[in-house]
Amino acid sequence: GSTTFSRDAPLVGLIWAQTTNGVIGKDGGMPWHLPEDLAHFKRTTAGHPVIMGRRTWDSFPAKYRPLPDRTNIVISRSPQRRAALEAGGAIVVGSLPLALAEARRHPGAEELWIIGGGEIFRLAADQATTAVVTVIDLESDGDAFAPPLGPGWVLDGVSPAAGWDAGANGTRYRVARWSRL
Numbered sequence: 001g002s003t004t005f006s007r008d009a010p011l012v013g014l015i016w017a018q019t020t021n022g023v024i025g026k027d028g029g030m031p032w033h034l035p036e037d038l039a040h041f042k043r044t045t046a047g048h049p050v051i052m053g054r055r056t057w058d059s060f061p062a063k064y065r066p067l068p069d070r071t072n073i074v075i076s077r078s079p080q081r082r083a084a085l086e087a088g089g090a091i092v093v094g095s096l097p098l099a100l101a102e103a104r105r106h107p108g109a110e111e112l113w114i115i116g117g118g119e120i121f122r123l124a125a126d127q128a129t130t131a132v133v134t135v136i137d138l139e140s141d142g143d144a145f146a147p148p149l150g151p152g153w154v155l156d157g158v159s160p161a162a163g164w165d166a167g168a169n170g171t172r173y174r175v176a177r178w179s180r181l
């Protein structure tokens with residue numbers, strides 16, 4: 001029979017999109033337009049709590065906030081910003097540990113997704129057990145970067161395994177899935 005492992009520890013995943021040279025953001029946005037990635041992001045995170053830094057929250061067009069069908073947890077150390085963020089539908093906490101603790105209380109918490117940005121990914125890389133990375137066939141300058149995945153991270157697979165997918169607008173991309181032992 002199949003063995004099922006009860007996961008009392010949630011799966012903590014990182015999810016981001018980057019250029020081939022590791023840029024994840026520029027001037028508060030992303031230097032590409034790839035609706036297929038937005039659909040992939042929404043499909044992957046829907047139904048689960050998402051944890052993000054305040055800049056990532058601000059980067060979403062207002063009509064997308066809070067991200068629907070997900071508990072939106074925003075890390076901000078600024079008491080001045082807390083009220084506005086909460087008014088916008090976010091749960092606001094002051095640190096990543098507090099965000100992870102808060103996320104566990106919400107629906108879908110068997111899987112938690114950390115969705116950005118660069119500063120939060122670096123803090124979270126040693127606590128996450130999976131990373132889902134959209135690599136876009138583009139070189140760009142930027143001001144936010146993908147975290148280095150340190151020792152212990154292994155590449156589980158890339159889709160497509162060779163070459164690139166192409167979005168309707170011609171942007172080439174692929175999705176790499178990493179896990180940390």
Ligand SMILES: Nc1nc(N)c2c(n1)CN(C(=O)COc1ccccc1N1CCC(C(=O)O)CC1)C2
Pocket residue numbers: 015016017030037038039041042059060061064067068114115116133134
């Ligand atoms: N692979 C991967 N990883 C990430 N962490 C993120 C992404 N892609 C994409 N992201 C962005 O910030 C960018 O988003 C958007 C930017 C402009 C317009 C709409 C959107 N979105 C439309 C869909 C919304 C939803 O999901 O409902 C979210 C906002 C985070």
